[in-house]
Amino acid sequence: MTDKPNLLGWTCPRPLQNYPTIVMGHGAGGKMMADLIEHLFAPAFDNEWLGQMGDATKFDPSLWGTRDSSLAFTTDSFVVSPLFFPGGNIGELAVFGTVNDLAMRGAKPLYLSAGFILEEGLPMETLGNIVTAMAAACRKAGVKVATGDTKVVQRGHGDGIYINTSGLGIIPAGVDIGPANARPGDVVLVSGTMGDHGIAIMSVREGLTFETEIRSDTVPLYGLVEAMIEAGKGGDTPSGFDGHAPLRGIHCLRDATRGGLAAVLNELVDSSKVGIEFDERKVPIRPEVNAACEMLGLDPFYIANEGKLVAIVPQETAENVLAAMCGHEYGKNAAIIGRVVDEHPGLVTAKTSIGGMRVVDVPAGELLPRIC
Amino acid sequence: MKYIDEYRDADLTRKLLADLQKTTTRDWTLMEVCGGQTHSIIKSGLDQMLPPQIELVHGPGCPVCVTPLEQVDKAIALASLPEVIFSSYGDMLRVPGSKQDLFAVKAQGGDVRIVYSPLDALKIAKDNPSKTVIFFAIGFETTAPANAMAVLQAKAQGLGNFAVLVSHVTVPAAISALMDSSRAESGTTSPDMKVDGFLAAGHVCTVMGFWEYEPLVEKYKIPIVVTGFEPVDLLNGILKCVRQLEAGTYKVENAYERSVSREGNLPAQAVIKQVFEMTDRAWRGIGVIPMSGYKLRPEFADFDAELRFPEVQAIQTKENPLCISGLVLQGRKKPSECAAFGKECTPQTPLGATMVSSEGACAAYYRYGRLGK
Numbered sequence: 001m002t003d004k005p006n007l008l009g010w011t012c013p014r015p016l017q018n019y020p021t022i023v024m025g026h027g028a029g030g031k032m033m034a035d036l037i038e039h040l041f042a043p044a045f046d047n048e049w050l051g052q053m054g055d056a057t058k059f060d061p062s063l064w065g066t067r068d069s070s071l072a073f074t075t076d077s078f079v080v081s082p083l084f085f086p087g088g089n090i091g092e093l094a095v096f097g098t099v100n101d102l103a104m105r106g107a108k109p110l111y112l113s114a115g116f117i118l119e120e121g122l123p124m125e126t127l128g129n130i131v132t133a134m135a136a137a138c139r140k141a142g143v144k145v146a147t148g149d150t151k152v153v154q155r156g157h158g159d160g161i162y163i164n165t166s167g168l169g170i171i172p173a174g175v176d177i178g179p180a181n182a183r184p185g186d187v188v189l190v191s192g193t194m195g196d197h198g199i200a201i202m203s204v205r206e207g208l209t210f211e212t213e214i215r216s217d218t219v220p221l222y223g224l225v226e227a228m229i230e231a232g233k234g235g236d237t238p239s240g241f242d243g244h245a246p247l248r249g250i251h252c253l254r255d256a257t258r259g260g261l262a263a264v265l266n267e268l269v270d271s272s273k274v275g276i277e278f279d280e281r282k283v284p285i286r287p288e289v290n291a292a293c294e295m296l297g298l299d300p301f302y303i304a305n306e307g308k309l310v311a312i313v314p315q316e317t318a319e320n321v322l323a324a325m326c327g328h329e330y331g332k333n334a335a336i337i338g339r340v341v342d343e344h345p346g347l348v349t350a351k352t353s354i355g356g357m358r359v360v361d362v363p364a365g366e367l368l369p370r371i372c
Numbered sequence: 373m374k375y376i377d378e379y380r381d382a383d384l385t386r387k388l389l390a391d392l393q394k395t396t397t398r399d400w401t402l403m404e405v406c407g408g409q410t411h412s413i414i415k416s417g418l419d420q421m422l423p424p425q426i427e428l429v430h431g432p433g434c435p436v437c438v439t440p441l442e443q444v445d446k447a448i449a450l451a452s453l454p455e456v457i458f459s460s461y462g463d464m465l466r467v468p469g470s471k472q473d474l475f476a477v478k479a480q481g482g483d484v485r486i487v488y489s490p491l492d493a494l495k496i497a498k499d500n501p502s503k504t505v506i507f508f509a510i511g512f513e514t515t516a517p518a519n520a521m522a523v524l525q526a527k528a529q530g531l532g533n534f535a536v537l538v539s540h541v542t543v544p545a546a547i548s549a550l551m552d553s554s555r556a557e558s559g560t561t562s563p564d565m566k567v568d569g570f571l572a573a574g575h576v577c578t579v580m581g582f583w584e585y586e587p588l589v590e591k592y593k594i595p596i597v598v599t600g601f602e603p604v605d606l607l608n609g610i611l612k613c614v615r616q617l618e619a620g621t622y623k624v625e626n627a628y629e630r631s632v633s634r635e636g637n638l639p640a641q642a643v644i645k646q647v648f649e650m651t652d653r654a655w656r657g658i659g660v661i662p663m664s665g666y667k668l669r670p671e672f673a674d675f676d677a678e679l680r681f682p683e684v685q686a687i688q689t690k691e692n693p694l695c696i697s698g699l700v701l702q703g704r705k706k707p708s709e710c711a712a713f714g715k716e717c718t719p720q721t722p723l724g725a726t727m728v729s730s731e732g733a734c735a736a737y738y739r740y741g742r743l744g745k
Binding site for chain 2 (some may be wrong): 020021022206351352358359
């Protein structure tokens with residue numbers, strides 16, 4: 001290409017799109033949702049804590065006079081359909097989704113709130129099964145539901161059940177994991193196969209059947225994170241490097257939920273003002289997930305996960321951290337997939353299977369299957 | 373994945389690229405006709421690996437991109453009717469009509485559903501006898517057999533509540549129109565539209581064969597190479613085309629033999645012929661190309677959504693004057709030459725379909741423009 005339009009730093013001229021109403025794309029974890037947050041929610045609630053824009057918000061310990069641990073706080077809502085799917089259900093998701101958001105700041109999850117919006121006509125047995133699954137998930141994740149709320153809406157006004165959970169956790173002293181901490185030279189890792197959850201949901205929703213069942217990967221990730229933090233010790237970035245404050249251990253963690261790997265990497269390059277290059281061939285993807293994506297015309301890098309994280313760590317400790325991940329039951333297929341670079345800040349590129357290069361952009365709104 | 377990974381092989385790619393480099397002695401512009409090929413070229417990064425003398429122009433073969441604004445507006449009007457369930461391939465939903473898109477219709481209460489096959493739409497019709505289920509029958513010769521089959525099955529099953537909004541287009545007519553328009557302007561070849569050879573769309577040829585291209589090669593004296601979709605397939609097609617150009621020959625060549633025969637898929641062609649007949653069709657941004665599309669034959673008029681809801685027939689719309697997607701689709705302008713590019717028009721706020729579709733030329737330029745390449 002000979003032309004060089006310079007679009008760096010360019011922002012969308014019509015932030016809330018031309019839509020006079022909310023459309024599904026506003027909730028899909030892509031550019032449309034980011035615009036909604038950036039131009040409506042963030043300015044309305046403007047404060048330093050919301051401004052962290054991480055999976056969870058970190059409260060400095062000086063707020064309550066201690067000097068050791070910090071507090072992490074997060075919330076998430078769960079509106080999945082169907083309520084039960086291969087490998088999980090909405091109750092498990094509601095617990096693991098929120099504890100994972102805490103874990104992505106390095107926080108040990110402690111307490112949850114649980115808000116239930118129930119639709120008139122929801123079978124009591126379904127609700128019972130969901131709540132039982134939630135309770136089991138809480139035990140697995142080591143958290144307690146400490147407060148809750150129940151509302152019922154008229155039949156036709158909900159999808160059976162919506163659940164909101166908020167989570168409180170403790171970030172141990174010395175742990176500083178956040179989306180703005182990626183530095184050129186850092187290494188990018190994923191904790192396992194990408195796209196399992198999204199394809200599992202889609203296979204049920206669209207009535208697709210494959211020779212092997214694709215199961216959601218929903219699991220709590222704090223145990224894995226704890227092992228990674230331990231393995232990452234000693235890899236401290238030298239003080240004053242690149243004009244930034246010293247960073248210890250793991251630099252960034254994100255769970256690759258809506259929008260998948262592509263959305264998470266794009267958020268990280270935006271927050272950290274760096275570029276990322278990864279190698280498509282190094283990203284673990286199950287053959288059946290790949291096949292489903294080929295058939296449906298979808299890109300596996302954009303498919304949601306519920307038990308996989310993306311980590312950015314200093315090069316010196318990358319191999320240690322990888323070994324720790326591979327030794328953990330939820331990180332067996334972990335892999336180093338790329339690195340953080342100085343070049344093209346704000347942009348994620350991928351080396352393709354034939355050795356070419358492409359830009360891996362933010363998804364716009366909803367994922368759309370291609371026609372041909 | 374077996375039968376796919378072999379065609380995405382890095383070693384084979386390197387070897388073919390070396391061959392291509394050796395073969396190429398001067399500048400050549402090739403047009404890949406099909407949007408699926410464009411998508412694969414961009415996704416694999418192949419465009420940036422080619423010898424600098426080879427330029428690929430993205431052709432008008434993205435079915436979403438060429439569906440005329442007027443048909444999109446009709447789709448939006450139909451989908452807004454309370455008695456209608458409107459079903460469509462997924463990527464049509466974000467294509468902007470003159471005022472809104474199908475996503476917005478859905479948000480305002482319209483029953484709009486994504487289906488993977490027109491047969492899924494038939495099932496919806498069976499399950500909802502009190503509603504009229506309309507399927508947006510768009511695309512090239514590739515989607516035409518399945519869409520025709522849905523109409524045949526609806527007729528056989530007496531599904532009176534099923535209808536199609538047809539906007540089918542065909543490839544050979546588009547190639548003729550592109551060549552004619554460029555030659556009409558300058559006597560030989562217009563300076564801003566110089567295509568030396570075509571990579572014909574492998575999937576279209578799987579259905580239709582490639583005999584239709586033989587007269588075109590004779591008339592316009594340009595090579596046409598039937599080409600597949602994986603990177604190795606594409607390189608193979610490009611190499612065959614450049615070899616012809618360097619040797620000064622022009623013929624139809626088949627670089628997608630594992631899928632395409634000269635005659636094509638005869639039963640599929642028979643189904644198309646049974647249900648559809650040729651008609652003049654408008655192409656988004658290009659205008660009407662004579663005998664370039666399919667419409668339902670009169671005996672299937674009962675399944676024609678435009679006849680069933682005559683109010684939509686009156687819909688006539690003009691395209692945004694800022695948008696030059698038509699010139700882009702014809703390979704006559706680069707996306708970055710458009711005044712609206714990256715300003716009024718982005719993948720999130722597309723003015724034209726070439727910015728909507730992930731394989732549209734403008735969307736591709738937008739992504740790579742930011743890399744400064």
